[in-house]
Amino acid sequence: xxxxxxxxxxxxxxxxxxxxxxxxxxxxxxxxxxxxxxxxxxxxxxxxxxxxxxxxxxxxxxxxxxxxxxxxxxxxxxxxxxxxxxxxxxxxxxxxxxxxxxxxxxxxxxxxxxxxxxxxxxxxxxxxxxxxxxxxxxxxxxxxxxxxxxxxxxxxxxxxxxxxxxxxxxxxxxxxxxxxxxxxxxxxxxxxxxxxxxxxxxxxxxxxxxxxxxxxxxxxxxxxxxxxxxxxxxxxxxxxxxxxxxxxxxxxxxxxxxxxxxxxxxxxxxxxxxxxxxxxxxxxxxxxxxxxxxxxxxxxxxxxxxxxxxxxxxxxxxxxxxxxxxxxxxxxxxxxxxxxxxxxxxxxxxxxxxxxxxxxxxxxxxxxxxxxxxxxxxxxxxxxxxxxxxxxxxxxxxxxxxxxxxxxxxxxxxxxxxxxxxxxxxxxxxxxxxxxxxxxxxxxxxxxxxxxxxxxxxxxxxxxxxxxxxxxxxxxxxxxxxxxxxxxxxx
Numbered sequence: 001x002x003x004x005x006x007x008x009x010x011x012x013x014x015x016x017x018x019x020x021x022x023x024x025x026x027x028x029x030x031x032x033x034x035x036x037x038x039x040x041x042x043x044x045x046x047x048x049x050x051x052x053x054x055x056x057x058x059x060x061x062x063x064x065x066x067x068x069x070x071x072x073x074x075x076x077x078x079x080x081x082x083x084x085x086x087x088x089x090x091x092x093x094x095x096x097x098x099x100x101x102x103x104x105x106x107x108x109x110x111x112x113x114x115x116x117x118x119x120x121x122x123x124x125x126x127x128x129x130x131x132x133x134x135x136x137x138x139x140x141x142x143x144x145x146x147x148x149x150x151x152x153x154x155x156x157x158x159x160x161x162x163x164x165x166x167x168x169x170x171x172x173x174x175x176x177x178x179x180x181x182x183x184x185x186x187x188x189x190x191x192x193x194x195x196x197x198x199x200x201x202x203x204x205x206x207x208x209x210x211x212x213x214x215x216x217x218x219x220x221x222x223x224x225x226x227x228x229x230x231x232x233x234x235x236x237x238x239x240x241x242x243x244x245x246x247x248x249x250x251x252x253x254x255x256x257x258x259x260x261x262x263x264x265x266x267x268x269x270x271x272x273x274x275x276x277x278x279x280x281x282x283x284x285x286x287x288x289x290x291x292x293x294x295x296x297x298x299x300x301x302x303x304x305x306x307x308x309x310x311x312x313x314x315x316x317x318x319x320x321x322x323x324x325x326x327x328x329x330x331x332x333x334x335x336x337x338x339x340x341x342x343x344x345x346x347x348x349x350x351x352x353x354x355x356x357x358x359x360x361x362x363x364x365x366x367x368x369x370x371x372x373x374x375x376x377x378x379x380x381x382x383x384x385x386x387x388x389x390x391x392x393x394x395x396x397x398x399x400x401x402x403x404x405x406x407x408x409x410x411x412x413x414x415x416x417x418x419x420x421x422x423x424x425x426x427x428x429x430x431x432x433x434x435x436x437x438x439x440x441x442x443x444x445x446x447x448x449x450x451x452x453x454x455x456x457x458x459x460x461x462x463x464x465x466x467x468x469x470x471x472x473x474x475x476x477x478x479x480x481x482x483x484x485x486x487x488x489x490x491x
Contacts, residue, residue: 040192044164044490047382051166052174055377059176060253065375066348067309068172068255069246069296070367072123073289074116074184074209074264075332076315079324080286081343088324090279091286095294096345099311102354103347104394108361108419111317114332114339114409116209117186119316119364120259124167124187124198126368126387128408131489133162134187135411140212141189160188161198166380168368169199169255175375178249181205182242183259196220200257204241210234210261231268234261235285239292243299250303258296260289265321282322308350310374314364315342329457335407335414335424336457346394358393360400361419366390384489404475413483416476421465422449422457423472446473 081093083100112122117138118129129135138159161167169179181195183205188194195203203220206229214227217237242258262268262285269284273291277283293313300306318325318339320332330336344362346352365387372379373389386406392398400419407415415424424447448462448469462469 040163044382047380048164048166048170051380051382052170055171055174056176058375058377060375061176065175065177065253066350067253067300067305068177068371069300069309069311070123070168070255070257071293071296071311071313072120072183072257072259073313073315074259074261075317075320075323076263076286076343077319077323077331078326078328078338078341078343080263080319081290083343083345088279090324091277091283093286093290093293095290095297096313099293099297099313099347100345102349103311103345103352103356104354105357106344106346106362106390106393107357107359108400109314109342109344110340110361110363110405110407111315111342112364112408114317114334116184116264116316118408118410120186121161121165122386123316123364123367124161124169124257125165126365126385127165127383127489128365128386128406130408130411130483130487131384131386132165133488134160135408138186138188138208140208140214143213160190160193163192163197165198166383167198168371169195169257171199171368171371171377172253172255173199173201175377176253178252178254179257180242180245180249180254181257181259182238182245183257184209184261185259194221202245205238205259206261209264211264211266231261231266232270234268235288235292236270239295242292242296246296246299246305247303250305259316260292262286262289263319263323267322306349308348310346310348310351312367313343313345318342326455328455333409335409337422337451337455340407348394351395353395356397358397360390360393360398361402361405361417362390362393362400363387363402363405366401370394382491384486384491386489404472404479406479413476413480416472416479417451418472420450420452421461421468421472422451423447423469423476424449425473425476448472 079088080091082088082097083105111119113119113129115137118135121129121132121134125132173179179200180202181200185195185207189207191197206215206217210231215229216223216227217225217229242256245256263282267281267285269288273288274284277287300309317332325331325338328338328341330338332339369385369387369389370391373391379385388401404416404418406413415422426444426446446462447460448465449457450461
């Protein structure tokens with residue numbers, strides 16, 4: 001017995017040493033990744049400055065340009081609100097539903113990525129996340145997860161949004177807008193890639209997801225609420241900050257990016273909001289978020305700016321552990337429809353006729369090109385914009401501007417679709433169970449789904465549609481080749 005105990009002790013010590021070495025290696029590699037990517041391309045930075053100077057020559061004026069309020073939820077599912085094709089019977093969202101009734105719902109809208117960071121990069125830049133230099137999640141600099149994650153996934157990749165990227169805030173600030181952000185950033189935690197570096201005049205919020213440490217609240221570049229910030233009052237604090245911004249800038253064109261930390265886990269809600277929903281704590285959080293929308297609409301109405309304000313409501317990806325993905329396969333973290341098809345509502349009384357639902361496919365990368373068309377501004381000439389303007393979809397019910405949508409997870413292309421069919425490339429999808437650490441949920445082969453009749457992606461129709469299979473496979477391969485040859489999309 002003593003011998004067995006001795007051997008066990010030596011084995012555990014050895015395993016501990018090996019683990020420590022792995023961690024140290026990860027930290028070293030992660031540190032190198034964090035320090036080697038901080039010098040941004042000087043030529044591209046100069047090109048960005050020249051472009052924004054050009055935009056500055058065409059400053060907008062009050063009345064001609066709409067105010068823009070972009071509300072982005074974190075991990076909200078396709079079926080989590082009352083409005084839309086998969087309206088929730090468990091969660092009451094009357095304020096969001098009213099905006100939908102008075103505006104337009106896009107029933108086939110997608111986030112740029114199935115996870116937080118790359119999706120937000122896509123929304124703000126109009127570029128797929130690999131183009132924008134930020135294809136993977138970002139963790140607090142110096143944390144073990146930061147080092148290990150980047151060592152394991154992309155040791156030479158960016159750990160923040162590169163400074164040469166042009167954001168919606170950069171564009172609108174140059175065009176004469178007051179620009180403010182409230183909420184979750186999650187695109188890096190140090191200059192030159194903080195909100196105030198990337199076009200926002202003002203910022204109040206958290207730099208990361210609410211399950212990451214340290215979770216502090218920032219007022220511009222300074223810590224306003226030290227970690228660990230109490231999350232029970234987070235939605236209230238954000239809403240008050242957003243309302244103050246609207247009231248302070250009602251006499252000039254303004255852009256407000258309001259990025260909630262909820263309903264991302266862990267969930268918190270004020271006591272007076274607890275117990276309201278049939279959907280438990282998740283539903284309570286969603287209903288408080290809906291209250292927040294009502295407060296913003298009230299502020300817009302009170303300041304006389306509602307008529308000419310474009311309000312957009314959507315999510316950064318599909319639901320995580322809780323939440324309703326609608327009648328769709330998959331959840332956050334994968335490129336099935338449930339991971340990326342998300343709610344989308346646009347409300348703009350001056351331009352959008354009410355009570356419409358449009359089925360044209362669209363993606364979060366389309367927001368920046370849409371704003372360019374609204375303001376009649378030229379796109380940057382030095383880079384590819386993967387998005388397309390969806391202005392006619394919003395205002396006239398026009399067709400999708402895309403021949404294809406591309407589904408990326410990290411640096412990898414997993415699927416491509418047109419308005420009806422979706423092609424998944426020959427890549428197996430892994431999962432784990434209590435009994436089996438790693439298994440394969442989808443064999444490594446091609447799949448073709450008819451989304452019109454099969455939104456759950458349950459039936460492979462490759463044998464019934466050989467021409468469509470060839471068409472989408474070709475589009476998949478063309479895009480792979482293009483991204484291999486020019487990943488960042490510089491012209």
